[in-house]
Amino acid sequence: MKYTVSVGPHAVEVEIGQHWVKLDGQEVPARLETVGVGPLRYLTMEGSTTPMVVEQGGEHEGWTVQVAGRAWPVEVLDERAMQLREMARRSDGAPGGGGLVKAPMPGLVLRWEVEEGQSVGRGTGLVVLEAMKMENEIRAVGVGVVRRILVAAGTAVEKGTPLVEIGPSS
Amino acid sequence: MQRVLVANRGEIALRVIRACHDEGLEAIAVFSDADRHSPHVGAADDAVRIGPAPAAESYLNIQRVLAAARASGADAVHPGYGFLAESAEFAEAVEAAGVTFVGPSADAIRSMGEKTEARRRMQQSDVPVVPGTIDPVADVREAARVAADIGYPILLKAVAGGGGKGMRKVESEDDLDSSFQRATSEALKAFGNGDVYVERCLHRPRHVEIQVLADQVGHTIHLGERECSIQRRYQKLIEEAPAPALDDDTRARMGEAAVRAAESVDYTGVGTVEFLLLPDGQFYFLEMNTRIQVEHPVTELVYRVDLVREQLRIAAGQPLGEATMAAERDGHAIECRITSEDPFNAFLPDTGVIRYLQVPAGPGVRWDSGIAVGSEIGLHYDPLLAKLIVWGETRAVALARMRRALDELTIVGVATSQPFHRLVMADEAFVQGSYDIEYVERRGEALLETPAEPDQIRRIVVAAALAEHQRQAALRRRPPNHGDAAHQTAWLQAARRDGLR
Structure with a gap:
């Protein structure tokens, strides 16, 4: 069985056999074992064992692998899923989204530092978010115009809540 | 003094409760609704609810904490750090209620808490100020x-x-x-x-602080310094003792200045005098913290003292012991603050439930924490989850031990500062001891962009591929679903759940 595995900028093809995996054209013995009742797994590969936390889901689809305290979002697609992905990519031309600035953490929208229609540059303070009694200024990452402010000052927001829409400067 | 109300939460509440028990005292915990099941509640001899989750209605509410002290029959109150620890009004209210405040007098807190007043006093006591x-x-x-x-x-x-x-x-x-x-x-x-x-704003100073102890019969001593320059937005992340950049002469002058600072306000209890140190050995008074400090364990490990027990003894009117007065430094200690802040998301606070926890142990390793499996990490309080402290005969041994301990630590459920600490412990500048308070600002981002080792990426890739492969195999093993509820026995469901794991 073949899978395409993506971690950050890396995309690697992995073939899985009975007791081995093949990557970079090399077959190596590898096994992943569940440890106790928790999310911990032991990966044994190339003569050493690494404790890892391997879980499905999280804030993205796919897997999360946590090792040495850092959680890595990992996408694993089998061949069929890869084909579907390719077809979807071909039929969908324009890049979606646009400049939605989302709350990078849960907190309280303390005050807005911009108004709708205002031009902003890279680093312009947009909004002040309070969390754990600290005020955090969310800044613009590029040049644009404030299209719509989506959350009023005084509102508590969850992580990922869209705060403001930034459009291209005309 | 027999029953001590611990007016705090999290790791410091647990730390104080342990010290009470080591001293043969009873400890009473307080808790807000968010902390009903916290480890400090279970560790205490008794616990009193003091209000809803927001600190202003619980841990910061003087009347409610006092009521808890009265209700539990406590004859002393230990404030920990943060919350009411440096509230002169609280210290006064505790004493007025006929209960011992484990800390300095309200006057001393007030003199040092008002920063401009403290600066004035330091000038008069010949302690240099910025x-x-x-x-x-x-x-x-x-x-x-x-x-x-x-x-x-x-x-x-x-x-x-x-x-x-x-x-x-x-x-x-x-x-x-x-x-x-x-x-x-x-x-x-x-x-x-x-x-x-x-x-x-001084040019790239170091933050070096002196631990002082003063009893009620006139002894004021210091137990050396802690180097706390690894900070982010004035929040300390890593502390160590001794300070790598301090020579014996400067250390002695700084220690004497700290003792003068404490004596100028008739200080009693344990306290910390913070200084900014320039490369030429000049130092300036920053502030005095009139309470136990978060990073007190590094001093405890190199001087083999228990500062919280010292607090309790001083508050009970005992003079500083001979062993404490003669304590000498031995070896090196480092502390990493494990917070629920995600270094890969601009250190913003993360929330969640601790689903799995494996704590480092072994020789020279100390873990002071207030979390357990099941702990809910919210936004009501400070993000400090735990402190990981190590001791070694030399700084090099302590560094190696901290790397080892960080590798042993596994926390699942909330993003933490752990991976940042691991990167700092491997950074050449930190290993050399050449850093100042701008270290995180100047070096932090580059550290966080350190590419993962190719072998680590390979292992992550293989682990995820194998996990997905096992999941798909388990799905294929599932018998076709007839949609008949009679077939859904508990055994079958358990077996399917197992297969999906």
């Missing part, structure tokens, strides 16, 4: 005048401040307006006092 205003500035225009006089960059600091709240660095006049506004609004909210004063 150039700037002694009195708070009236408005942003006065701040601009002073700043033009002493030169940018400057620091705006809350008169009632601490912990970086209500404090802003201002690089140039362009930023003064917005920084002034933010500093005063933060100060007003955090301390109920919006006054700020201006200080010159």
